[in-house]
């Protein structure tokens with residue numbers, strides 16, 4: 001199994017300034033934005049940015065850097081693996097190792113993820129893609145103990161009413177075209 005770099009989520013202080021800089025100067029597109037649905041964080045916004053046709057986002061900015069002297073501004077680093085089995089294997093490896101206190105299984109509809117903190121508290125996400133594109137942000141718990149076909153079924157049922165729901169290939173084809181045309 002390989003962990004392949006996908007994206008970084010960071011906490012930002014001035015969302016407008018950051019999005020303006022990353023889009024106008026560095027050439028990113030905003031691929032989605034919305035209220036971050038984490039409990040107790042109703043007023044936080046998340047903005048997703050990408051300039052490739054292989055990842056929905058390379059950066060996620062979370063509007064939550066309210067402390068003047070934050071210990072760090074990184075929310076999490078994310079790595080992609082090839083399959084749901086790989087996510088489950090990694091989860092089992094973490095459980096067996098025992099140093100990680102809690103592992104949060106979250107699905108964004110377009111992926112199945114495990115979130116955890118490394119021994120020094122850094123946020124890490126390990127995920128595999130689902131077959132679908134879903135408008136973001138989204139997040140619900142998925143059951144790691146279910147068989148894979150049942151997980152697929154449950155996730156599809158949970159997200160198929162999403163207005164942007166569709167095959168992931170279609171989403172990336174559209175992105176390829178958008179990036180070529182600009």
Ligand SMILES: [Fe+2]
Nearest residue numbers: 007009078125
């Ligand atoms: Fe992430």
